[in-house]
Amino acid sequence: MIQIINKKDCCGCAACVQRCPKKCINFKSDSEGFLYPIVDADKCIKCGLCIKTCPILNSNNKKDPIAAYAAIYKNETIRNESSSGGMFSLLATNIINEGGVVFGATFDKAWNVIHSYTQSAAELWRFRGSKYVQSDIKESYIIAKNFLKNNYKVLFTGTPCQISGLKHFLNKDYENLITVDVSCHGVPSPKVWTQYLNYLFFKQKINKQDIGNIYFREKSNGWICYNFAIKNSKEEIIYKEPHTENLFMKAFLSNLILRPSCYVCQFKQGKSNSDLTIADYWKGWEVYPQIHDNKGISLVLVNSKKGNLLYNSLKTELISFTTEYKHALKTNHGLQEIEYTNKYRDIFFKSLDKENIEKLIKKYTKIQW
Ligand SMILES: Cc1cc2nc3c(=O)[nH]c(=O)nc-3n(C[C@H](O)[C@H](O)[C@H](O)COP(=O)(O)OP(=O)(O)OC[C@H]3O[C@@H](n4cnc5c(N)ncnc54)[C@H](O)[C@@H]3O)c2cc1C
Ligand code: SF4
Ligand code: SF4
Numbered sequence: 001m002i003q004i005i006n007k008k009d010c011c012g013c014a015a016c017v018q019r020c021p022k023k024c025i026n027f028k029s030d031s032e033g034f035l036y037p038i039v040d041a042d043k044c045i046k047c048g049l050c051i052k053t054c055p056i057l058n059s060n061n062k063k064d065p066i067a068a069y070a071a072i073y074k075n076e077t078i079r080n081e082s083s084s085g086g087m088f089s090l091l092a093t094n095i096i097n098e099g100g101v102v103f104g105a106t107f108d109k110a111w112n113v114i115h116s117y118t119q120s121a122a123e124l125w126r127f128r129g130s131k132y133v134q135s136d137i138k139e140s141y142i143i144a145k146n147f148l149k150n151n152y153k154v155l156f157t158g159t160p161c162q163i164s165g166l167k168h169f170l171n172k173d174y175e176n177l178i179t180v181d182v183s184c185h186g187v188p189s190p191k192v193w194t195q196y197l198n199y200l201f202f203k204q205k206i207n208k209q210d211i212g213n214i215y216f217r218e219k220s221n222g223w224i225c226y227n228f229a230i231k232n233s234k235e236e237i238i239y240k241e242p243h244t245e246n247l248f249m250k251a252f253l254s255n256l257i258l259r260p261s262c263y264v265c266q267f268k269q270g271k272s273n274s275d276l277t278i279a280d281y282w283k284g285w286e287v288y289p290q291i292h293d294n295k296g297i298s299l300v301l302v303n304s305k306k307g308n309l310l311y312n313s314l315k316t317e318l319i320s321f322t323t324e325y326k327h328a329l330k331t332n333h334g335l336q337e338i339e340y341t342n343k344y345r346d347i348f349f350k351s352l353d354k355e356n357i358e359k360l361i362k363k364y365t366k367i368q369w
């Protein structure tokens, strides 16, 4: 049975939890706010399925993509609401138009980040935009498998480790499944996110009931100088701060609050086995200056034949140029394997329950980009 001795050996994908035939693995938060599996040994029948399903214990090899593209979704309104070039929304709309179902990260009513799904194009706004917090995957793999078995087209999106967890959980290929991962810098602690939000709401006198949505990548100052922002239900901005000044973004980008497994990530550069990888194409303008309008360029890595077919079928909706994988890799930190470990990470988390979050983040952040 699964036993986590070193926290770096668990990415929190919950494949083991969802696979266990006796439902005897509980997912519990540790003192840093990250979920880990804990087995109820009395109920365990020692079948070993949890170990066989774990994507860290059964990791894949690296592989180069078939093709790499700089891409911009032609729908300007949607691109503006998206973090990069709007690639997720194009893929999701296409699957829904074909009667399919889309899985991705969204907020729940208390502004926790969770995985969920939709079959409605009108609901896609909930999944749009990067949420820089580890999303609780819940029972998404089990639900996705049911849709797949009932012949629905399924688009499953998430971090590379979530996609790898899904693939290990399913343990077979489904023609009707498309998997898309995001290039991943790492995921911040849900506990730090909750503490930060409570601090922000109190300091800015924001009433939770007034909030319509929270944006980590609001683009009114452009794609590069993006803001952290909160809007009300009429889509009016009620709080906005450049990401370089926002405390939560500082803590995220200086690698202070990431899950331990992110510092030794096993899922980048093709290891997740996703069909497509989507990212920000920072420095895409070095190759194609004509597409740089500071509104967002997606980098799309095509990793499989299925991904290639889908991407080519959507090209009329895109401004799309081929690019060099090597250039993309060099300019995208999220695609690279080793994250810089912030030397203050441990002391930060040890102090989390004792000190004020504002003081703590200010004390321990040094932005490294
Ligand atoms: C935690 C995290 C770290 C990232 N790090 C990098 C990076 O270092 N470099 C880089 O180029 N790009 C990174 N990205 C990806 C980038 O921010 C965009 O999400 C991506 O380019 C897609 O943009 P879009 O315009 O196509 O769609 P958008 O609408 O902006 O993105 C929505 C997509 O992101 C997924 N998503 C959002 N939040 C989460 C979450 N918490 N967990 C899992 N999936 C989520 C949704 O399920 C959906 O598929 C990261 C994303 C996340 C979530
Ligand atoms: S060994 Fe089998 S029963 Fe025991 S925790 Fe793992 S999956 Fe569950
Ligand atoms: S990485 Fe996923 S499957 Fe492996 S132990 Fe952690 S939660 Fe379970």
Ligand code: SF4
Pocket (backbone or CB within 6 Å): 011, 159, 160, 161, 162, 184, 185, 186, 187, 259, 261, 262, 263, 265, 266, 267, 268
């Ligand atoms: S950095 Fe790696 S381990 Fe961390 S969330 Fe991203 S894919 Fe998962």
